[in-house]
Amino acid sequence: MPxxxxxxxxxxxxxxxxxxxxxxxxxxxxLNILAFNWFLKVxxxxxxxxxxxxxxxxxxxAVFGLNRVMQKNSSRIMSLPESSHILHFQAKKxxxxxxxxxxxGIVIRNTNLLPQIFKIPSYIAMxxxxxxxxxxxxxxxxxxxxx
Numbered sequence: 144m145p146x147x148x149x150x151x152x153x154x155x156x157x158x159x160x161x162x163x164x165x166x167x168x169x170x171x172x173x174l175n176i177l178a179f180n181w182f183l184k185v186x187x188x189x190x191x192x193x194x195x196x197x198x199x200x201x202x203x204x205a206v207f208g209l210n211r212v213m214q215k216n217s218s219r220i221m222s223l224p225e226s227s228h229i230l231h232f233q234a235k236k237x238x239x240x241x242x243x244x245x246x247x248g249i250v251i252r253n254t255n256l257l258p259q260i261f262k263i264p265s266y267i268a269m270x271x272x273x274x275x276x277x278x279x280x281x282x283x284x285x286x287x288x289x290x
Contacts, residue, residue, distance in 0.1 A: 153226040157287040160220055162232040164280030167213075171274030177252070178266035181259055193260060197267025204272030213279045 154162075182193060216233060223231060233241075251257055257265075 150226075152229050154229050156220050156223050156225060156227055157284060159223070159227060159229075159232040160217060160280050160284040160287065162229070163213075163216065163220070164277045164284060166232070167273045167277035167280060171270045171272070171277060174266045174270030175274065178263045178270065181263050181266075185259060185263065187260065190260075193263040194267055197264035198271055200264065200268035201271025202275065204268055205275040209272045209276040210279065213276045217280065217283050 178194075178197065182190065185193065216237075219234060220227075220232070251262065
């Protein structure tokens, strides 16, 4: 790709933080919306527990797992040059992980490998974890020029 085109795709590292936050929030909301639609179709006397389980596990995922990932990625972004390629909002090696996770999600969603009552809390947990952790990116975005 010529330098001129490459430079057109460069953004401030501040906006890489914003892009990360928007994507994590968007994916988190998407997963929760899918789970909520499935939840509405569940006919079970204990179905009220499904969202509660997912929310609790999602909070644990956010606090003990994804928060570390967000901190590490934010530090990586802050170490980049001031103007960096827009796709550097995540590390190159993370793209493979995202592709694998998306493929797994599509397979699980479109097959009967897992019963619906297991999909609901799983999707709520991951969606909640991503959504809650995304606010760390937003905080860093808004504090960018303050520090």
